[in-house]
Amino acid sequence: MTDHKEVVDVFTEGQLYSPVTEHEDGSVEVHLADTHPGRDDQEYLRRRGEIAGIALRWDRGREPVPTVTYTEDEHEVWRRVSDELAPLHELHAHPEYLAAKERLALPVDHVPQLHEVSEHLLPLTGWRYVCAPGLVPLRDFYADLGGQTFNSTQYLRHGAEPLYTPEPDIIHEVIGHGNQLASPRLAAITEAAGAASLRLETDEAMQFVADVFWFSIEFGVAYDGDDLKAYGAGILSSFGEIQEYSSMEIRDLDLADMGTLNYDITKYQPVLFAAQSLGHLEDVVGGFFATVTDESAASLRAGAAAAS
Incomplete structure (x- = not known):
């Protein structure tokens, strides 16, 4: 029996992105969760506000993506x-990701600027990066994906725990998703x-697409011959999760299951969905994104509910 969930925004549940407040005096405050390793570090809090402020003050469409002068730390x-x-x-990592990573050739000795990532990606797949202070509304985020634009944070995780982050930082956004987007197949x-988000009208259908995205582009695995490999950005940017994914419950691709399965974004994903090959992923998940309608998403959701 499958566990199912009500419609919930995966980008806000569990505060995946820390809320940001801009005060009347122009200062910017990032509200970290009590469990965040930087919660009591006043310098880290100040720095997070500073970086978020750079994105908040950016005049998109009129100005180049702003740079951040990163510290040595x-x-x-x-x-x-x-x-x-x-x-x-x-x-x-799946060979498709590894080949894309080699083509993109991100620097390993310093944090790249988002405009530099775009300059490398554009000739490969046509994608570019823009900056965001944190949460981007779900439909805005997906609409930008439909225009080959990825919204990325610019801050880094706390230095006390460099191999752990409770929220998507630039390491997740660029090492995870950037290398993915250097693959024409994964980028497509x-x-x-x-593009699916632009034709969907109901919130339920939009959420269904977001949840299938979660179990594929974020936490997807696929077989390379007999070997199970990861291609999901959430796995491949996580030092811990990348070593644990193969021991999770591995299910076959099932759109109804992927779009309705209950999950906790704050923990390692205990259930993953494996494509038999990258071509299988393109056929099932890529085909779903290319054709999904409000009606077909509702039908899949209803089928999953009936099966439970």
């Missing part, structure tokens, strides 16, 4: 995570998810 976090993830990628699936 921030560069060191990037270096540490890049060094630790590299051998794990060789062991666990991502774009199709965004």
Whole structure:
């Protein structure tokens, strides 16, 4: 029997992104959860507000994506995570991701600027990055995906725990998703998810697409021959999750299950859905994103409810 859930925004449940407040005096405050490793670090809180403020003040469409002058400590976090993830990628990442990672050739010794990531991606797949202070409304985020644009945070996780982050930072957004988007095949699936949002009218259908996206582009695995490999950005940017995914419950791709399964975004995902190959992923998930309607999403949801 499958556990199902009510419609919930996966980008806000569990405060995946920390709320941001801009005060009347122009200062910006980021509200970290009590369990966040930087919660009591006043300098980290100040820095998070500073970086969020850069994104909030950006005049999109009129100005280039703003740069952030990263500190040596921030560069060191990037270096540490890049060094630790590299051998794990060789062991666990799908060959499609590895080939894309080699083509994109992100720096490993310093935090790249988002405009630099765009400059590398554009000739490969046509994608570009823009900055966001944190949460982007669900439909805005997906609409941008449909236009080959990825909204990314610019802050880094707390230096006390460089191999852990309770929220998507630039390491997740760029090492996870950026390398994905350097693959024409994975980029096309991502774009199709965004394009789907532009024709969907109901919140239920939009959420269904977001949940299938979660279990594919964020936490997807696929077989390479007999070997189970990861291609999901959430797995491949997580030092811990990348070492645990193969021991999780692995199910076959099932759109109804993927779109309704109950999950906790604050913990390792105990259930993953495996494509038999990248072509299978394109056919099932890519085909779903390319054709989904309000009616077909509702039918899949109703079928899942009946089966439970």
